[in-house]
Amino acid sequence: MTIAADTNHDNGSDTMVCVRPSTEHRERIRLVSLRVIAGTMGPQRAELTLDIDGMHKSIVHMSDNGPVDAIFNAIKQLVPHTAELWLYQVHSIAGGRTDVPAKVTVRLEENDRTFTAVASDVDTLVASAKAYLIALNKLIARNQV
Numbered sequence: 354m355t356i357a358a359d360t361n362h363d364n365g366s367d368t369m370v371c372v373r374p375s376t377e378h379r380e381r382i383r384l385v386s387l388r389v390i391a392g393t394m395g396p397q398r399a400e401l402t403l404d405i406d407g408m409h410k411s412i413v414h415m416s417d418n419g420p421v422d423a424i425f426n427a428i429k430q431l432v433p434h435t436a437e438l439w440l441y442q443v444h445s446i447a448g449g450r451t452d453v454p455a456k457v458t459v460r461l462e463e464n465d466r467t468f469t470a471v472a473s474d475v476d477t478l479v480a481s482a483k484a485y486l487i488a489l490n491k492l493i494a495r496n497q498v
Contacts, residue, residue, distance in 0.1 A: 382489060384482050385403060387478065391420040396416055399420065399423035434463065436468070455473060457471065457480040458484060468491040
């Protein structure tokens with residue numbers, strides 16, 4: 354919640370208070386680096402470093418289910434949680450072009466609560482990781498209430 358006050362101490366005027374709910378949340382988890390190896394010869398590999406509450410943690414995760422699965426499971430190993438992935442969507446910001454950012458939407462669900470996030474980046478895999486982390490940060494913030 355955000356509270357703002359304006360008081361004129363010189364002439365004793367009234368205090369005006371404006372209260373509005375805050376939609377901000379502290380990002381406890383941030384993407385530091387991501388390297389993905391993918392292709393037809395496989396398993397796919399995600400090398401991931403996260404900043405978790407000010408500490409860098411790294412992991413390498415392999416997956417036979419594609420690079421996005423490798424990224425999301427690497428995150429889940431560094432930040433254990435019980436949320437399930439309910440939505441993963443990729444959209445082009447400018448249709449038909451390949452040199453523009455991708456917009457990724459991720460929806461996680463835990464205990465009948467949903468946490469949706471959107472991120473964009475010129476690298477679709479980076480946008481995917483960012484969207485997942487935004488949703489996860491929302492989940493963590495909500496669980497701390």
